[in-house]
Amino acid sequence: MRERQLSAAEKRRMFIILIIILIVFIGIVSKLFWIQVAASENYSSRGVNLVKNSVLQRQKALVLDSGRGEILDRHMQPLTGGTIKALVAFPISKSIKVDRRQIDQLAHILRTSSEAWLAFSSNMKDPGVWGTSGGGKPVALCKQQEEQINGLQLPNVKVVEIEDRYPIGMIARQLIGFIGQNPDRVMQEYSAELERGKLSLTSKIGGSGLEKTFDFWLRGVGETSISYFTDATKKPLPGLDARMIAPDNVFYPLKLVTTLDLTVQQQIELLMDKLQIREGAVVVQDAAQGDIVAMASRPNFDPLQVNLSNNNWSNFALKATAPGSIFKTVVAAAALDEKVVDLKETFNCEGALGKYGFTCWRRDGHGPLTLEEGYAQSCNIVFANVMQRLTSAQLESYAHKLGVLDEVGWSGKTDAKELLRQLDSEDNGQLFAAHTPHDDEGVLMQTAIGQRDVMMTPLQASNMIVTLLHDGNRFSPRVVQEIRYQTDRVMEAFPVKKLDDGKKGVSAATSRKLLSWMQEVVTDGTGQALKGAKWKLAGKSGTAQLKYGKQEKVNQWFVGYGPVQSPKYAVSVVIKNTDPIESNKAIPLFKGIMDILAESLNRRQ
Template identity: 75%
Template sequence: MKPSQLSALEKRRIFLVLFAILLLFIGIIGKLFWIQIAATENYSSRGVNLLKNSVIQRQRALVLDSGRGEILDRNLKPLTGKMIKSLVVFPMSKEVSVDPQRVNQLVGILQTTKERWLAFSSQLKEPQVWSVTDTGKPFALSAGQETQIQTLTLPNVKVTEMEDRYPTGMTARQLIGFIGQNPDRVMRLYGEDLEKGKLTLTSKIGGSGLEKTFDLWLRGIGETSISYFTDAGKRPLAGLDARMIAPDNTFYPVKLVTTLDGSIQQRIEALMDNMHIRDGAVVVQEVKQGDIVAMASRPNYDPTQVDLASNNWSNYAVKATAPGSIFKTVVAAAALDEGAVDPKETFNCEGALGKYGFTCWLRAGHGPLTLEQGFAQSCNIVFAKVMQRLTASQLETYAHKLGVLDEVGWTGKTDTQPILHQLDAEESGQLFGAHTPHDDEGVLMQTAIGQRDVMLTPLQASNMIITLLHGGKGYSPRVVQEVRYQTDRLMESYAPKLQQVEAGRVSAATSKTLLNWMREVVTDGTGKGLQDAKWKLAGKSGTAQIQNGKQEKVNQWFIGYGPVATPKYAVSVVVKNLNASESNKSIPLFKGVMDILASSEGSSGR
């Protein structure tokens, strides 16, 4: 090949290489143009929004409303979710100057000190709400304070409406429950929503109470937040400062309409606190169909700062505990329905049975008593002797008939859930322990007076009264009537329902007899302290000896109904873990609750 030919070939190769480099360069420039200018909102097969993500890096957001549904009482008054005006404070660069005079004015409006304000605002890395010092709860601004702050036009503060989910003074806290983070439960229950990005592992869900049992409905469709956009130097971006971000759906959040009467609930809890009830519970049910009107538990707790290791957040109204002599109602029902006792025969009480170390609370003895009189005087010896005529199997059957061994709260199928238990963590009752000999005479006698292994809940106790008032037909008490959309259109409804009891029912005749005997408890027996109540009342007292660690304590009970002539409410109260030497608190508490109910009805009932 000639040199001249080789030179031309080389030139051509060089031209081709340079042309390829030029094309590659053009391609790179085009790609960069596409990424930076044309495709900033949808780049790559995963649809990554580059513009959005670049802004997010400079976005600071604060949740103002969880988006959870409201919980209302029967009169549609809110029990949760009070809306307040609050002050959101945003982090600012030191390069951004703020007029010191306007800062001093803000300090005065907030009724705080300049030192506290500067310590708070200068350390911010994320938006935060100005809070009350001792509680950490959002500081609620008055209308006047809101107007004054807005006139200051400070660049790093904004007045906005915010949900105070659990406001100070909120009632029914144990029944309503709390929300919190629970990654394991989120994965187990809401895996699909997690994958779709509707939830994160740190999303707050219902942890107890109605917040938990109705979490599927209450979760809503998203949070409302306020976002503030800054550049890398924390300087506000023009046109992108504070923005509200909220779901656009008129149907949410939903409304959970309960059967509670918020006013009655509040007054009962105030009564418990005024009486210094340390541990205890009150349940009020409407006689008509067993609906729960009030359910209170003590000690109280703060739903915003839950100590899971304590029991303060636990709802004692649905927790089983030793009942003492209120359980004699079950024994009396069995004895009457089974014909084990002649109503006219008498049992002699000398203060002690003479075996098993079994004694009566009245050590001097009551003398000869019929079963009716023994019920009114709550005589242990009478019931021990009656129990000698009954079997363990019969006693268990009647305990089931009266609903004191079973979970009684409303349970059923819904359109969105296979099975719904309205009451969270409701416990069953107990007659015998796992290793207790059922047919031992001494065991049966202790069981007959509500001691040994017997356990029942305050809700079961009040619902037993409802069952008797309906001639042996028991209801499954509701605490939630329905779920409504925000537009008030009905979403779910929970109709009243009778309990389905395989054991059958206590007879109407026996039910009527026991209700009459409960009147005598007040007129002639252990409930005489109720005679000056606003209504004529009837019921049954009980005191159970319990072991609390190494100390012996007592549970004091009173259960009953009123007014006697036209019963409207069944009530159960228990005051737990008292020293044996302490005066009786259950009867004054029962009387106080019934007086509250009488006042709410506007009648004396005497």
């Protein structure tokens, strides 16, 4: 039987089908080649890295160290934490059985229950550090615990070194600040790094304080992480189980060397807590060049669990508030330099001015007082009378000369930044509110005693004292003096700076006179409780009255310097929003701080 021969038409159809099959096959192969080889690192319009993502599907990574730079005090002591040994657990397949006796042993070593450990480790989707559930801190392990855990040879746990950036008991928290995720700021400020893959939208960046203002330097060159490789069923891949990945750079992370003194800062914060300061701030400056030696704020906060709606993370040392009678220093400076008062003339205080409802804190009055005596006794009536001889423009001029209306913290150009402000979110001061009539007599009298609209920061207050100690020359206080590589070679230095706006400051004669008047505040005036201090001290007290609806509160202030014979430090303290009947804590706090500084100086000599 003969086979039927294919017609010419059928042969053509068969040939076309074969050609189509061949074209489809070539297309599929080409596509696979493109995906797997040519475009494996940049597939689709979204730029998906297929190699990287195929690895990520079976790689579980945990960051052990952010790679951020260290923040140190002036003696190179760490202010941010070092490293601790901690236990990392990895998610593994439930088909991998772990001996219950080993779990019990591990729980015993960790000083916990087996149930607590199983609750932590059983349903893990990503690697986790023991102790961090619910936002807690990693549990630090001792050498013995490390050895005992390693001896168990469990397949899903590993003891590693992990960064403890914000340790328990950490000081200067508001000044140092915190790090956290902020995708909007990452896109706005770090778009170039984001594009190059050096940052992701979930990268942690400085959120406040020095962590924020020096974030450019502190970010470092990469994280240290531990990666754990598993197959699709979460079984560890042979030879690829746990692997450390870390940047190899001897120069990083950088060191941020501050002007703070760790021991002094620590003791001041302990004193604030001992005196139960609920809300307030302290600033200590080196009298020689205005460097910030200590800066503390209350209430405190946990930098690992920041609630932005709660203001406890804000640095009150940089926030303007009503100054009360410490502002009389500005009025006295204006009166002396403008020569509107004869130093021998007296002003009679009968407890009330007789208009505007203006009164003195001493209801029965002080009697006749000179300006010098009025300053020591903080007499409101004396300063109301003096203010009648000054204009609002003159008062504003001297407020600027003493730096109480301006941002005073160190700012300037660096190699890396056009403008660096070392201090985060520093407030300006204020003399008059936007719609306050500047030349109204009643307004000026309230302004003269640091009430009405007047606002000042604790840093401005202490820097005002530094200005007087330098015959009216203003400094721009540093809190960071240099940035060093890990090798200790200096990368960037921030020199001592004066605030030079080209205008004449308060005269040297007036500066010295006000400093001597501050001594009388302690010997004969409102600061006599300071007589028992280790040093002979000088300063000015202030009590600012505040109203919140029908509720009345007061700010308690004291600013000054010591020792009188050879000034070493300028200090300002404010205790905010206290009840009017509460005892004064500003003077005991100021005295305690000066005693701490005296002891610190004696130890170093």
